[in-house]
Amino acid sequence: MAEHDEAGHSRLRRQILMGMAAAPLAGLLPKTAFAQAPATSAVNTTGLAVTDTEVTVGILHSATGTMAISETGSIQAEKLAIEQINAMGGVLGRKIKFIQEDGASDWPTFAEKAKKLLVQDKVAAIMGCWTSASRKAVLPVIEQYNGMLYYPTFYEGLEQSKNVIYTGQEATQQILESLNWVVKEKGAKTFYFIGSDYIWPRTSNKIARKHIENFMKGTKVVGEEYFPLGHTQFNSVINKLKLTKPDVIFTDVVGGSNVAFYKQLKAAGINLDKQILMTISVTEDEIDGIGGENIAGAYSCMKYFQSLDNPNNKEFVAAFKKMWGEKTVIGDVTQAAYLGPWLWKMTVEKAGSFDVDKIAAASDGIEFTKAPEGYVKIHANHHLWSKTRVGLAQKDGQFKVVYESPDLIEPNPFPKGYQ
Amino acid sequence: MKTAPSYMDRKDLLALAVVAALLLVVFPLALDGFRLNLVGKYLTYAFVAVGLVMCWGYGGILSLGQGLFFGLGGYGMAMYLKLEASSVENTKIQSTPGIPDFMDWNQLTSLPWFWEPFHYFIPTLFLIVLVPVAFALLIGSAMFKRRVSGVYFAIITQALAAIATILIIGQQGYTGGVNGITDLRTLMGWDIRTDSAKFVLYFVNAVLLIGVVCCAMFVRDSKLGRILVAMREKEDRVRFSGYSVANFQIFVFCLGAAFAAIGGAMFTLQVGFMSPSLVGIVPSIEMVIFCAVGGRLSIFGAIYGTLLVNYAKTSLSESFPELWLLGLGGLFIAVVLFFPNGLAGIWRDYVQPSIDRVFKLRSKDPTDPGHDVAKAAAAAAE
Numbered sequence: 001m002a003e004h005d006e007a008g009h010s011r012l013r014r015q016i017l018m019g020m021a022a023a024p025l026a027g028l029l030p031k032t033a034f035a036q037a038p039a040t041s042a043v044n045t046t047g048l049a050v051t052d053t054e055v056t057v058g059i060l061h062s063a064t065g066t067m068a069i070s071e072t073g074s075i076q077a078e079k080l081a082i083e084q085i086n087a088m089g090g091v092l093g094r095k096i097k098f099i100q101e102d103g104a105s106d107w108p109t110f111a112e113k114a115k116k117l118l119v120q121d122k123v124a125a126i127m128g129c130w131t132s133a134s135r136k137a138v139l140p141v142i143e144q145y146n147g148m149l150y151y152p153t154f155y156e157g158l159e160q161s162k163n164v165i166y167t168g169q170e171a172t173q174q175i176l177e178s179l180n181w182v183v184k185e186k187g188a189k190t191f192y193f194i195g196s197d198y199i200w201p202r203t204s205n206k207i208a209r210k211h212i213e214n215f216m217k218g219t220k221v222v223g224e225e226y227f228p229l230g231h232t233q234f235n236s237v238i239n240k241l242k243l244t245k246p247d248v249i250f251t252d253v254v255g256g257s258n259v260a261f262y263k264q265l266k267a268a269g270i271n272l273d274k275q276i277l278m279t280i281s282v283t284e285d286e287i288d289g290i291g292g293e294n295i296a297g298a299y300s301c302m303k304y305f306q307s308l309d310n311p312n313n314k315e316f317v318a319a320f321k322k323m324w325g326e327k328t329v330i331g332d333v334t335q336a337a338y339l340g341p342w343l344w345k346m347t348v349e350k351a352g353s354f355d356v357d358k359i360a361a362a363s364d365g366i367e368f369t370k371a372p373e374g375y376v377k378i379h380a381n382h383h384l385w386s387k388t389r390v391g392l393a394q395k396d397g398q399f400k401v402v403y404e405s406p407d408l409i410e411p412n413p414f415p416k417g418y419q
Numbered sequence: 420m421k422t423a424p425s426y427m428d429r430k431d432l433l434a435l436a437v438v439a440a441l442l443l444v445v446f447p448l449a450l451d452g453f454r455l456n457l458v459g460k461y462l463t464y465a466f467v468a469v470g471l472v473m474c475w476g477y478g479g480i481l482s483l484g485q486g487l488f489f490g491l492g493g494y495g496m497a498m499y500l501k502l503e504a505s506s507v508e509n510t511k512i513q514s515t516p517g518i519p520d521f522m523d524w525n526q527l528t529s530l531p532w533f534w535e536p537f538h539y540f541i542p543t544l545f546l547i548v549l550v551p552v553a554f555a556l557l558i559g560s561a562m563f564k565r566r567v568s569g570v571y572f573a574i575i576t577q578a579l580a581a582i583a584t585i586l587i588i589g590q591q592g593y594t595g596g597v598n599g600i601t602d603l604r605t606l607m608g609w610d611i612r613t614d615s616a617k618f619v620l621y622f623v624n625a626v627l628l629i630g631v632v633c634c635a636m637f638v639r640d641s642k643l644g645r646i647l648v649a650m651r652e653k654e655d656r657v658r659f660s661g662y663s664v665a666n667f668q669i670f671v672f673c674l675g676a677a678f679a680a681i682g683g684a685m686f687t688l689q690v691g692f693m694s695p696s697l698v699g700i701v702p703s704i705e706m707v708i709f710c711a712v713g714g715r716l717s718i719f720g721a722i723y724g725t726l727l728v729n730y731a732k733t734s735l736s737e738s739f740p741e742l743w744l745l746g747l748g749g750l751f752i753a754v755v756l757f758f759p760n761g762l763a764g765i766w767r768d769y770v771q772p773s774i775d776r777v778f779k780l781r782s783k784d785p786t787d788p789g790h791d792v793a794k795a796a797a798a799a800a801e
Contacts, residue, residue, distance in 0.1 A: 063740045063741045064740075064741070064743070064744050100740050101736075101737065101740060102736050102740035102741070102743065104736065104744075106696055107598075107599065107692075107694045107696050108460075108690055108692075108694065108696065108697065109736075111690065111691070111692070112457065112460070112690075112733070113736075115453060115456075116453065116737070119452070119453040120451075120453055131597075132597075132598060133597045133598040133599065133694065133696075136598045136599075136601040136602070136692075137598075137599075137601060137692055137694070139601070139602070140601065140602050140603075140612065140691055140692070141691075144612050156524075158520075158524060197588065197589060197591070197596075198588065198591065198596050198597045198598075199521070199524060199591065199596055199597070199598060202524075202525065202591070203524060206526075228585060228588065228589060229588070229597070414512065
């Protein structure tokens with residue numbers, strides 16, 4: 001279970017201390033970090049698993065089943081963040097201990113494990129979930145037992161909870177700026193939507209369609225198609241693409257279907273250097289499966305790419321690879337998962353308490369200046385202010401950032417005019 | 420095979436008393452609220468396993484699609500609860516208040532016709548059982564009348580479970596899609612999320628399960644049950660004796676479907692949501708495994724098998740989040756290789772003879788053991 005590798009631990013600590021010497025990290029250190037830790041009775045009035053030296057949190061992702069390939073990165077990022085926080089003295093003078101549970105890609109199991117973490121282990125917070133379905137299964141449990149969930153995945157919006165901090169982007173944050181960019185920079189007029197058939201692609205495409213039809217002049221959607229999860233035959237839609245010749249193919253195909261989709265596009269002679277393809281579902285993790293040579297030339301809209309050129313990210317990538325191996329790649333969600341423990345730590349320190357009610361109330365306005373994506377801030381609606389970026393896929397599986405929104409974009413999970 | 424002369428003999432009564440004591444007294448006293456709710460969830464699968472003992476163990480019909488019936492029952496209950504949770508007041512931020520949230524996200528502006536009956540509780544209760552039974556009747560008539568049986572039947576039922584999943588996921592405006600029907604709150608104003616409600620629901624579930632077990636024993640020990648066994652052993656001989664084999668097969672298949680549907684409805688009530696991940700091929704096969712581990716000829720074995728496998732699943736996955744599936748796989752292989760008759764077989768071959776020697780009890784029915792696996796399973800289960 002949650003065992004810490006002592007050697008790795010001190011190695012990490014050394015490395016972080018070195019990092020601190022290089023870049024003046026000291027300003028980030030909470031003032032209380034090395035001060036006397038406050039009494040447990042004062043910071044924990046609701047019976048959470050907090051002792052004088054330790055605080056327990058839960059990690060709840062799929063380590064097995066079809067989602068394991070996606071969620072492993074999140075587990076790794078959360079463990080890295082926890083190690084780093086512990087190396088800096090922990091939270092309110094307490095080391096973070098984690099209990100990992102396996103959601104097994106099965107939604108009832110997620111609900112069961114969330115309940116176990118809250119009721120039996122009394123964890124102070126849960127870092128977890130990935131798919132919308134798992135979040136929907138866990139949400140009533142979290143609300144009933146008043147837990148705190150840090151949810152990392154970009155998702156469809158239409159949700160807001162006192163008990164959840166959404167560290168990924170909701171649909172409007174991911175989509176609108178990118179559409180503006182492709183219309184303005186590339187002169188795109190016509191769009192063809194292709195998605196997997198479930199709530200996230202459908203909602204995202206609905207928002208994209210409304211934006212294209214109502215908020216931009218002279219642009220239109222010429223086709224919209226959905227395929228079941230795991231679908232691998234895209235020839236019919238590729239033929240339609242050849243007939244309609246849209247300026248932009250806009251896709252939110254997820255998981256293993258991506259591999260088939262991009263290979264078949266290439267085989268059908270659609271050259272992504274000439275045909276604009278925009279995806280909101282492919283990160284570095286997916287390219288690992290698709291193969292860089294099959295997707296080079298496509299544009300992806302995310303808030304984070306591993307190639308981001310800033311000091312925070314360089315440190316993060318180096319620490320991640322040191323802990324999990326040179327060959328690991330870091331996608332958008334992995335970075336968002338890394339934010340979870342840090343945001344929780346800073347909120348606890350601002351609130352001066354582990355109590356969930358106080359954390360929920362103190363979350364608004366929490367800033368993380370060392371975020372690998374640059375800078376993030378929690379909005380009153382418990383989503384993050386963050387930037388939108390467009391990356392151009394390269395043959396080596398990385399993205400070249402071609403556009404970055406000038407300002408942070410306000411999260412808007414219930415967008416008016418888009419429903 | 421020698422069957423007991425009346426509907427319940429002394430051994431059956433003893434076994435029933437042990438199960439009842441375990442479910443109604445031992446578990447509630449020994450387990451905290453969270454674990455008791457988990458046991459309640461496992462017991463909903465036991466409904467399916469008991470149905471499979473009747474279909475597969477006695478009738479010789481292996482269905483790999485019981486998840487379909489479990490799902491129909493569960494969705495029926497979920498639709499009722501979702502409508503109750505989607506009052507106009509609760510859903511006023513939607514474009515169309517008063518319909519379930521997922522319909523609103525999918526641009527539906529009115530409630531589909533087949534959701535209408537689920538506004539009312541009594542019709543819902545009937546539909547929970549009747550819809551799956553009607554499906555079973557349809558499937559059964561289509562296949563048994565044409566003498567489709569054995570492995571072909573198993574494959575077709577498996578395909579049906581797969582089709583049901585695809586349909587549910589594809590029609591997400593009507594069904595909630597991959598997410599399922601979530602965020603269920605009250606049953607006729609009674610909050611089912613509270614610990615006290617979970618406690619009450621556990622007992623309702625346990626009593627229903629005991630009722631289902633009695634019903635299964637009644638069928639097993641009736642003349643009907645003997646015809647089922649005869650059919651399993653030599654279908655043609657029964658047919659030549661003038662019985663309509665297909666009708667008996669349809670009956671037992673419908674019975675299994677009804678049991679599964681009750682389990683599904685209780686699952687929704689206790690877990691608080693229903694999703695297509697409980698309908699498809701994997702859960703359907705898992706339920707066959709519960710039944711096989713218990714011993715497919717033992718009604719009581721099915722309950723212990725379900726409890727044991729699920730307990731192993733939960734505890735292994737809590738202790739070894741990355742390796743537990745391997746351990747579980749090993750367990751199944753061991754059971755199939757070394758104990759082909761499951762827990763009931765272990766009981767019959769090893770435990771009962773020594774007890775008999777001590778108490779000099781005469782075994783009246785050597786083919787239906789599984790009785791007091793209670794102690795063995797209970798020891799394993801906590």
